[in-house]
Amino acid sequence: MLGGLYRNLLRLKAWWLFGQLRTHVYGSFTVTNPKNIRIGTNLAINHGVFLLARSGITIGDNVVLSANCMIIDARLSLDPQTPASNRDHDAAPIVIEDGAWIGAGAIILAGVTVGKNAVVAAGSVVVKDVPPGAIVGGNPAKMLRQQ
Numbered sequence: 001m002l003g004g005l006y007r008n009l010l011r012l013k014a015w016w017l018f019g020q021l022r023t024h025v026y027g028s029f030t031v032t033n034p035k036n037i038r039i040g041t042n043l044a045i046n047h048g049v050f051l052l053a054r055s056g057i058t059i060g061d062n063v064v065l066s067a068n069c070m071i072i073d074a075r076l077s078l079d080p081q082t083p084a085s086n087r088d089h090d091a092a093p094i095v096i097e098d099g100a101w102i103g104a105g106a107i108i109l110a111g112v113t114v115g116k117n118a119v120v121a122a123g124s125v126v127v128k129d130v131p132p133g134a135i136v137g138g139n140p141a142k143m144l145r146q147q
Contacts, residue, residue: 014045027067039063040098055091055110060098066122067104071096075110097132117147 010025017034020041027047031037036053040061048068051057055073065071074091082088092111096102100114103122114120114130121137121144130136133147 018043046104054089056093057096058093059096060100060116062099063096064101066102066106069102069104069106069108071102071108073110100130103137119147 007025010028011023014020014023014025017031018037018039020039020043022041023039024042024044026045029045029047029049031051031053033053036056037051037059039059040063042062043059044064046065046067049065050070052072052074057071057073071094073094074089077088077090090110094108094110095113096108097114097116099117101119102108102114103120103124105122106120106124106126108114108120108126112126112129114126115132115134117133118130119135120126120130120141121135123139124137124141125139126136126141128140130141135144135147136142137144
């Protein structure tokens with residue numbers, strides 16, 4: 001009974017943050033700046049997912065965000081004239097298109113588009129766009145094959 005109540009509370013959290021009832025939640029997740037996030041239907045959010053939406057995150061329909069993946073649309077400015085402790089952050093929107101699957105522990109960084117039906121392997125760090133239907137993996141993520 002407690003498990004069902006917990007899962008319903010997580011679904012309520014997703015509805016409150018995203019205004020979307022067709023979100024499937026399988027564990028606790030963290031969102032900053034939910035007003036900058038747009039999601040489609042049938043989004044699956046697994047335990048430990050982290051969404052940082054300083055600029056904007058758009059997630060399409062039928063997307064899976066696996067355990068402990070991070071979608072981070074901001075980065076520290078690399079201005080060499082400014083000490084690291086005083087640097088500003090740059091931000092660029094992230095788009096995850098319909099049917100994409102983001103593997104466990106993967107990190108999607110600012111300015112990236114993950115194409116339709118693409119797969120990001122577990123533990124990958126994605127710094128460049130992923131073409132539709134591609135399977136990428138590694139740090140930095142590289143094309144493993146095209147579906």
